[in-house]
Amino acid sequence: KAGVTQTPRYLIKTRGQQVTLSCSPISGHRSVSWYQQTPGQGLQFLFEYFSETQRNKGNFPGRFSGRQFSNSRSEMNVSTLELGDSALYLCASSLASGAGSTEAFFGQGTRLTVV
Amino acid sequence: AQSVTQLGSHVSVSEGALVLLRCNYSSSVPPYLFWYVQYPNQGLQLLLKYTSAATLVKGINGFEAEFKKSETSFHLTKPSAHMSDAAEYFCAVSPPGGGADGLTFGKGTHLIIQP
Numbered sequence: 001k002a003g004v005t006q007t008p009r010y011l012i013k014t015r016g017q018q019v020t021l022s023c024s025p026i027s028g029h030r031s032v033s034w035y036q037q038t039p040g041q042g043l044q045f046l047f048e049y050f051s052e053t054q055r056n057k058g059n060f061p062g063r064f065s066g067r068q069f070s071n072s073r074s075e076m077n078v079s080t081l082e083l084g085d086s087a088l089y090l091c092a093s094s095l096a097s098g099a100g101s102t103e104a105f106f107g108q109g110t111r112l113t114v115v
Numbered sequence: 116a117q118s119v120t121q122l123g124s125h126v127s128v129s130e131g132a133l134v135l136l137r138c139n140y141s142s143s144v145p146p147y148l149f150w151y152v153q154y155p156n157q158g159l160q161l162l163l164k165y166t167s168a169a170t171l172v173k174g175i176n177g178f179e180a181e182f183k184k185s186e187t188s189f190h191l192t193k194p195s196a197h198m199s200d201a202a203e204y205f206c207a208v209s210p211p212g213g214g215a216d217g218l219t220f221g222k223g224t225h226l227i228i229q230p
């Protein structure tokens with residue numbers, strides 16, 4: 001059974017550009033969550049999608065957005081990139097959201113560097 | 116609001132010695148609790164989880180953790196450290212039932228194994 005796949009693994013962008021990251025969850029999983037990991041702030045919850053609907057969002061500016069497709073694959077977009085957006089972005093998939101979902105499986109992450 | 120505190124950003128033990136990584140949580144209701152491990156340039160791997168069943172939870176790679184409600188703790192232990200245990204360890208909490216609000220992570224503890 002394939003795990004969570006994130007593409008690309010590494011990305012270098014310039015300030016002001018936008019970027020799109022992709023996440024393919026484990027087959028059968030309908031929930032996809034995104035996290036940002038930085039040395040200073042640690043792991044922070046960005047948002048969760050379930051059945052193509054955003055269920056919750058963490059404390060991040062509107063430049064961070066996402067979507068989920070009917071096949072449960074998810075994309076995350078960051079517009080007008082800032083140096084502080086440099087981070088490891090992790091995607092996690094779960095069978096379901098809320099009650100009944102107790103284990104998140106993480107991908108290897110996308111390392112975004114903004115220069 | 117939930118929070119997680121991991122005592123000690125770095126813990127160093129000798130190979131073969133006991134590993135003890137500390138985690139305390141703050142939650143208005145008994146939460147679900149997790150320990151994840153992260154190796155360099157990798158995503159997170161679930162070691163074990165507590166979901167209100169047995170208070171002593173056994174996980175992979177010989178790790179276990181005990182949920183102590185009176186102490187609001189969920190410390191991770193392993194009787195005998197191995198060199199391959201060197202990694203970053205994260206304690207995380209979610210509301211009962213898991214899911215939509217995402218996981219709240221501690222800052223992480225870097226485990227160093229001395230030969």
